[in-house]
Amino acid sequence: MAASIAAARVAFGYLFGHLVVAQMGYTPFYAPYKTASRSIWALLFDRWDSAYYLAISTTSYPANRPYWAPFFPGYPLLVRLFNLLTGHIFQLAAAAEIVSGATFIASSAVMYLAVRRFKDHRFATYTILFYVLYPTSLFFFSPYPESLVVLEISLVLLLLDGKHFVWASLVAGYASATSLLALAATAAVVVVMLINRRPLWRVLVASVTATSGLLGYMYFLYQRFGNPIMFVYAQKHWSRSANFPWWGVFENFFAFSQLGVNSPGNPTRTNIDVVWMLDDAAALVALILFVFVAYKLYLLAKRRAFVTSETLRLIPWGIVFVIAVLIPVSSSIYPYGRAMYSTEAEARLLSVCVPLYPVAIAFFKRLRIPVPLILFASSVGMVGAQIMFNRGFWLT
Numbered sequence: 001m002a003a004s005i006a007a008a009r010v011a012f013g014y015l016f017g018h019l020v021v022a023q024m025g026y027t028p029f030y031a032p033y034k035t036a037s038r039s040i041w042a043l044l045f046d047r048w049d050s051a052y053y054l055a056i057s058t059t060s061y062p063a064n065r066p067y068w069a070p071f072f073p074g075y076p077l078l079v080r081l082f083n084l085l086t087g088h089i090f091q092l093a094a095a096a097e098i099v100s101g102a103t104f105i106a107s108s109a110v111m112y113l114a115v116r117r118f119k120d121h122r123f124a125t126y127t128i129l130f131y132v133l134y135p136t137s138l139f140f141f142s143p144y145p146e147s148l149v150v151l152e153i154s155l156v157l158l159l160l161d162g163k164h165f166v167w168a169s170l171v172a173g174y175a176s177a178t179s180l181l182a183l184a185a186t187a188a189v190v191v192v193m194l195i196n197r198r199p200l201w202r203v204l205v206a207s208v209t210a211t212s213g214l215l216g217y218m219y220f221l222y223q224r225f226g227n228p229i230m231f232v233y234a235q236k237h238w239s240r241s242a243n244f245p246w247w248g249v250f251e252n253f254f255a256f257s258q259l260g261v262n263s264p265g266n267p268t269r270t271n272i273d274v275v276w277m278l279d280d281a282a283a284l285v286a287l288i289l290f291v292f293v294a295y296k297l298y299l300l301a302k303r304r305a306f307v308t309s310e311t312l313r314l315i316p317w318g319i320v321f322v323i324a325v326l327i328p329v330s331s332s333i334y335p336y337g338r339a340m341y342s343t344e345a346e347a348r349l350l351s352v353c354v355p356l357y358p359v360a361i362a363f364f365k366r367l368r369i370p371v372p373l374i375l376f377a378s379s380v381g382m383v384g385a386q387i388m389f390n391r392g393f394w395l396t
Contacts, residue, residue, distance in 0.1 A: 002112035002128045006105040009132040010141045016383075017044040017390040026392040046093040047389060048396050050143035054079070054092050061224055067237035069230040073217055074178030075099075075145035096143035104140040107151035108132065114158040115358050118314070126371050127358045134357075135278060135381030136347045138389055149179045149352040153320060156185040157354065160192050160316045165202075169209040177213025180231070181352050184323035186210040188316035195312060240333045248332035248343035249283045252276060275344070275395050278385060282347035286325050289356060292363050293321060317355045324353035345396045 021044065046054075052068055057076035061068050079096045090098065108128050115124040131137070131150075140147040152175035159168035172189050175182035189210045193203045208215070218228035227233060235241065297318075300311060328349035333342045350356065364374050389395045 001125065002108040003105045005125075005128055006108035006132050006140075009137060010101045010104065013138060013141060013386065014044065017386060020387050020390045024387070024391055043093070044390050045097055045138065045142035047142065047392070048394070050093070050096070053143055053145065054096055057083070057096070058092065061220075063224060066225045066227075066230050067234045069221060069225070069234040070238065072145070072177055072179055072231070073220075074174060074213060075148050077177075078103075078148065079143075093143055097141060100143060100147050101141040103151045104147035107140075107147050107154055110151060110154040110158060111354060111357070114154050114161070114354075117158070117161055119358065123358070123361060126361045126375075129375050130360060130378060131357045133375055133379045133382050134351055135282065135378060135385050136351055136395075137382055138386045139348050139351065142389075144348075145178055146348060146352055149175065149182055150354060152178060152182055153185045153324070153352065153354045156188060157316055157320065160188060161313060163196065165189065165193055165196075165198065165206060169206040172210035173212040175213065176211050176215075177217050179352065180214075181324050181327055181349065183211075183214070184320040184327075184353075187323060188319045191319055192316050195315065235331075238333070240331055242330055243332045245326055245330045246283060246287055248329070248346070249280050249287075251332070252280050252343060275388070275393075276342050278381065279343035279346040281381075282350050283329050283343055285360070286329060286350050286353070286356065289359050289363055290322075290325055292366075293318070293359060317358075321353060321355035321359065325350065325356070348396065 049071070052071045053076050056068060056071060056073065057079040061073075079092075079099050082099050083090070083092070083095050086095070108131060111131060112124050112128050115127050119127075132140075140150070152171055155171050156168050156175065159165075159171065168185075168189050172182070172185040175185050186207075190203060190207050193206055198206075217231075221230045222228040328346050329343075331346075331349075333344045360374075361371060364371055385395060
C-alpha cells in the first residue's frame, strides 16, 4: 500500500505539472539550467541543481569545476548505471527521473516496514502519507538524490532493528557517498553495534565500511583537486556557511518588513521571499519536533525508564533524527540581493530525515490535532511548491 501511495504521488505530480505548464506557462523570469531535457514531461522537473547531478553522471567532476564537489556522486553513479543497463534509450533527465521515482516508491515501502515494527498499520500509513505529501516532495521524483537518501536511511534503520549489522554497514557505506546527511546512518550503525556489545574489531570494520563511500569520494577529490574535503571548501562558492542551529530562521524573523520589496537587479525577490518562508516553516516545525523529542527523553530519564528494550531499539532513530535535523538547520546562505542569512533549501534537506515523519505524527496525535487536517495543510504547501517549481520559479 505504501508503494501505491508513492506511485500515485508521482503520477499526480506529472499530470498536475503538465496541466500547470499548459495553463499557466513559464514565469517571465524563468532561466533554468536545462540539460538534456527535450521532452516536456522530463523538463517539468529538470530544474536548478538537477543540472549538476546530470552533468556529473556523464562527465564526472571536471578539474576546472571544484565547486561541483558538494554534489555527492552516489546518485549520479546510479543514474549512469541505469543508463548503461538500459542502453541509453532514455534521455538523461528522463532516466534520472525514473531512478528518482523508483527510489521514492521503494523508500515509501521500506519506511512503512521500519515504522510498522514499532507502530500499528494506521500510524505507519499516516507516516507515509505525510512523507509523500511533504511540501517539497516534488524533489523525491526529480533529478535530485533526496529519495535515494531516504531509501538508504530507512533501509539502515530497518536492518539495524533486525540486527543485520553487515548489511546495514554496506548500505550506510553507499549512503555516505550519496549525501553528507547520510552520515547519520553511519553513526547509528556504530552506536547500535556498541550497545549490542559487538567485538571492538567488528565495530571498527563496520565503521570503515559504513563510511567507505565518503572515504572513496574524499580520495577521488584529493586526486582530482588536491583537497579531500573540497565538498566543504566549495560551499563558499554557493555562499553557504556553518552557523548556530536555526540561525537563518532567527535572521529571517527580523526581515519580515522586507517581504515583497524587490532589490535592484533582483526581479525574483518576491519569489525568493515565498520560498524562504516555506523553508522557515519547515525549520520551525523541525525545531518544535526537536523540543518534543527532548521533552520525551527528559520524561523517560525522570521515570528512570530510559534503558528498556523498547527505548534501546529507538536509539538509532534518535541518532538519525538529531543529526539529520541539526546539519540542515546549521547551514545558512548569505543570499543574493539581501544583507542577511537565508534558510535556502532547508525544507528539501530536512525531507531526508526519516524519523521526522513518525515523530510529527506522534506529536500531532499528542496534541489531539486531527492528522487528516495536518496532511491537508501539508498538501496545500506541496501543491503551491510544485506550481512554482514547474513554472520555473526559483525553488531549491
